[in-house]
Amino acid sequence: xxxxxxxxxxxxxxxxxxxxxxxxxxxxxxxxxxxxxxxxxxxxxxxxxxxxxxxxxxxxxxxxxxxxxxxxxxxxxxxxxxxxxxxxxxxxxxxxxxxxxxxxxxxxxxxxxxxxxxxxxxxxxxxxxxxxxxxxxxxxxxxxxxxxxxxxxxxxxxxxxxxxxxxxxxxxxxxxxxxxxxxxxxxxxxxxxxxxxxxxxxxxxxxxxxxxxxxxxxxxxxxxxxxxxxxxxxxxxxxxxxxxxxxxx
Numbered sequence: 001x002x003x004x005x006x007x008x009x010x011x012x013x014x015x016x017x018x019x020x021x022x023x024x025x026x027x028x029x030x031x032x033x034x035x036x037x038x039x040x041x042x043x044x045x046x047x048x049x050x051x052x053x054x055x056x057x058x059x060x061x062x063x064x065x066x067x068x069x070x071x072x073x074x075x076x077x078x079x080x081x082x083x084x085x086x087x088x089x090x091x092x093x094x095x096x097x098x099x100x101x102x103x104x105x106x107x108x109x110x111x112x113x114x115x116x117x118x119x120x121x122x123x124x125x126x127x128x129x130x131x132x133x134x135x136x137x138x139x140x141x142x143x144x145x146x147x148x149x150x151x152x153x154x155x156x157x158x159x160x161x162x163x164x165x166x167x168x169x170x171x172x173x174x175x176x177x178x179x180x181x182x183x184x185x186x187x188x189x190x191x192x193x194x195x196x197x198x199x200x201x202x203x204x205x206x207x208x209x210x211x212x213x214x215x216x217x218x219x220x221x222x223x224x225x226x227x228x229x230x231x232x233x234x235x236x237x238x239x240x241x242x243x244x245x246x247x248x249x
Contacts (some may be wrong), residue, residue: 011229014182016060021145023188023212036080041214043088068142076190082113089119098134106174107141143198183228187213
């Protein structure tokens with residue numbers, strides 16, 4: 001466990017951070033390396049970011065590992081990504097378990113290669129009693145597909161249309177039981193949500209950085225959290241201070 005005296009003090013600490021890990025291909029291209037080298041380096045970097053989240057006291061981390069749209073990529077790249085993830089799970093799950101990280105999968109497992117699917121199932125089972133950091137791995141995940149899944153589940157349960165509320169939908173998403181993200185980070189300079197946590201990020205704070213994912217280190221994460229602490233979160237309303245100014249005098 002990290003020495004608490006070394007943990008930085010933030011003005012506000014997001015309980016749940018979600019990350020779109022973008023820029024692996026560009027990182028590799030800039031170094032005249034194969035695209036898969038960028039994906040491997042991105043996977044290596046994930047370990048460092050998870051460790052930083054544990055040190056900073058983040059409770060939930062959700063990573064966008066593979067979207068429902070990523071199947072459109074060349075077959076050799078898709079196969080390579082599957083293998084990299086399967087290898088990473090086998091290599092890292094023991095250490096993550098020691099750190100108190102609980103691994104969850106969000107998305108649809110059935111389309112994944114058998115080794116990766118089994119690796120995810122094993123990791124979830126091994127770490128199910130941990131609670132220091134909840135790591136949600138979004139693999140074969142899409143925000144719109146998740147909403148379709150929720151509707152399908154609601155229909156299966158025979159819930160009447162007039163009984164359906166926002167809570168009903170939330171309780172039938174892949175992320176049921178997980179609080180919405182406070183902060184969503186996207187690396188590489190792109191400024192799109194890319195079908196990620198479409199329902200859950202309605203009131204999240206977004207942080208876009210030019211840094212490519214393999215270079216997004218502990219210090220970059222610190223900057224994102226500090227920036228989060230400077231935000232004035234209203235959730236559609238106004239703060240008490242704003243109310244005072246409105247009616248002053």
